Amino acid sequence: MPLRRMVLLEPLVTKQERATRTRDALIKSAAREFDEHGYALAKLSAISSGAGVSPGALHFHFENKAAVAAAVEIDASTTLRRTARIVYHQRSNALQNLADTTHALARLLREDVVVRAGFRLSCSQLCGTDLNLRQEWQSCVQQRLAEAADEGLLASDIGGQQDLARTIVAATIGLEALCRDNGEWLSPGTVTGLWRTLLPMLAAPGALAALTPAGSPGMAERAYTPVA
């Protein structure tokens, strides 16, 4: 790029970058506020001061509390989908992939306040987005079970795939709900215990030996992509 054009573009890029940084800081501060106080009691003044900006700067980016919450939800959804995609593209087989995805999502819920707040907001029907992260998770579980059936990984004597999918969704959503009282429920150890219980039931005897309830080594780290 010729030097002259670069110089002309520079102030614009810097301004855009600054706006993006402010928006990201506001989303992160909002997530902390929603996570701590819930949507209803969250205060816009706390969100702007938590991001180190003026109330005016908040209103430049977001019309009202619902708009901030929608942005948190959308960011959380983006991170969750990206993580699920990364884990999926490193898959060994569909059942291991299901366990790996659960471990990766548990880590995001533990460590990324935007994902945690966004997941809860998405379930509370208070915001205006069409996102329903629980339903997306349910679709993901159903898809992996169907793939596992195609790959011949499922035990022959297990019941219907719908019952199985619901049991897995209920158990994993239960870990998230229980975690609000006690973080141990989303620890790697508890998620591993869940799969140590479920995999012997799900997997064909020949497939079981190759499955790792603790998740494929290093997978959670490779898939960990928090919102900056």
Add this chain to the structure above:
Amino acid sequence: MPLRRMVLLEPLVTKQERATRTRDALIKSAAREFDEHGYALAKLSAISSGAGVSPGALHFHFENKAAVAAAVEIDASTTLRRTARIVYHQRSNALQNLADTTHALARLLREDVVVRAGFRLSCSQLCGTDLNLRQEWQSCVQQRLAEAADEGLLASDIGGQQDLARTIVAATIGLEALCRDNGEWLSPGTVTGLWRTLLPMLAAPGALAALTPAGSPGMAERAYTPVA
């Protein structure tokens, strides 16, 4: 009792009865308000008007919102414990009892607003009671599994009882959490599907044939004791 003594006692009994009725109406109205709006946004004025009494009558019974919430929690806990006790005393074996208890509690959560609101309040740590209904449920599951082991009902190749108990608690708490979006998650059909999935994994092959994932016939009805 001589006629004269009856006449003297009557006004006092009537007054006490009226006070009890008012208190019960306030608890039920508060449960509806907490169920719909959550603790933070629930309004004392809506609670008193919902019970058909004056704000003064509410304050005669309860000092503040936390005191009303504590009363809802305590009533919910009483109903849940009584129900679990009734189911326990009609038990056939420990595994069937676990399934039966889940069905009875699911019915209470579906149909009794005081139980539903109390269960959620108890988990939100906003109130001042020492109750933790999720922890009580976890103890109940652990106890039934230990009894099932004593009764020789558990499959020999299943993993540790702690993993099993956590999986069952997570799955059942997950049903309650998911139910907030969609009531189907606590329907008899979904609870039956859960046990249709879990019982073949838990039970020794010889014990399985005698177990009913849908719950012992008529048990949920016999155990249904909503707060009046």
